[in-house]
Amino acid sequence: MKTMGLEELWLVAPAAFPHAEATALAAGADDLLARARVAGTLAEAVADCGLVLATSARSRTAYYWPALTPREAAPRLLAAGASGSAAVVFGTERTGLTNGDLEYCNGVVHIPANPAFDSLNLAQAVQLLAYELKCATGGPVIGPQRSVPLAPSSELERLKAHLDAVLREVDFTDRHGGPHLARRVARIFGRAELDQHEVNILRGILTAVQARRRRAGSEP
């Protein structure tokens, strides 16, 4: 990270931090490690981020996320970071990211690799993303041009909770097989990279639906 000019490291529920071995391995970058922020959950770590991209060795198109290459992802992250915060999320060395982790992400970065041997180390995956961010720095801004900054992840979580509440009120989940479809709708919001105005509009629609139902419920 430090060789590529990145400075802000977040650790989600680390087994141990600080850790003498990690500090020793960080060598001249131990200042960056010492400043790392620790979060209890991924939701907390990315709460203020407008764009959150997960990394995966496998293509996750089956999970309805657009898979970007690191080269495609870098200018989008820089553009989002210029008007707010953006994050790249890495899983653990052994198990990668869970599907639950991916719920907090707007998209997935898929590192091109040998299909017969695609098990990239965590350190190597971080290096490649950091390198692409370094290469894209100062380059043309690519991706949707936004007049309004992307909504932070925490706002998106509130929108999803609101949606869940409305779906429960209209008995949607019961008739359509549990929370699976609700998650798919939530993923559509993630993929769409909503700005704050758009979140407000969607929240307004949900509130209107609730108000309509409550009025209907109170009518004789």
Added chain:
Amino acid sequence: MKTMGLEELWLVAPAAFPHAEATALAAGADDLLARARVAGTLAEAVADCGLVLATSARSRTAYYWPALTPREAAPRLLAAGASGSAAVVFGTERTGLTNGDLEYCNGVVHIPANPAFDSLNLAQAVQLLAYELKCATGGPVIGPQRSVPLAPSSELERLKAHLDAVLREVDFTDRHGGPHLARRVARIFGRAELDQHEVNILRGILTAVQARRRRAGSEP
């Protein structure tokens, strides 16, 4: 290397090979390590390579080599590799490549990095070059289009030795401060990425110079 589809590893004068720790760390790529070729010298390792690029954390423009980015280097390496062999040369973790090593190289790859902290690990540097080669695979062929393959490194070494001999014969080194200028001329050949016909032409010129001098020497 294996995650990015590269297969041919050469080790120059390794301290120990095979080594149990290296084999253990290679995990699923131990087959690639087991097939690694060991050479006593860099000259031997790159003898059949038409294009040899060195890697450096520092810009070596002061050494008269053109500094390419990994992204610029990758398609050139693939183009050279398509009609012969090409190599990327990495130095040791601690000391990098010597100026002597660079004599065998046609150019230098400079990995963009944080100027305040550019000490990239060897493993990370290899990863970035391997990644760029993977990304460039199947892409457009960039760089000089050659009808004749690049001359292998061993032919270039013979040309340099021939040049040295001629320069000694004409007392060039004595008058101009030792072998320094001869090395600069040799670097020009390296930088020019000569093909076999061009090497033959230059060797022919050197032979003609020698023959002329010998005839002149035998004249009364």
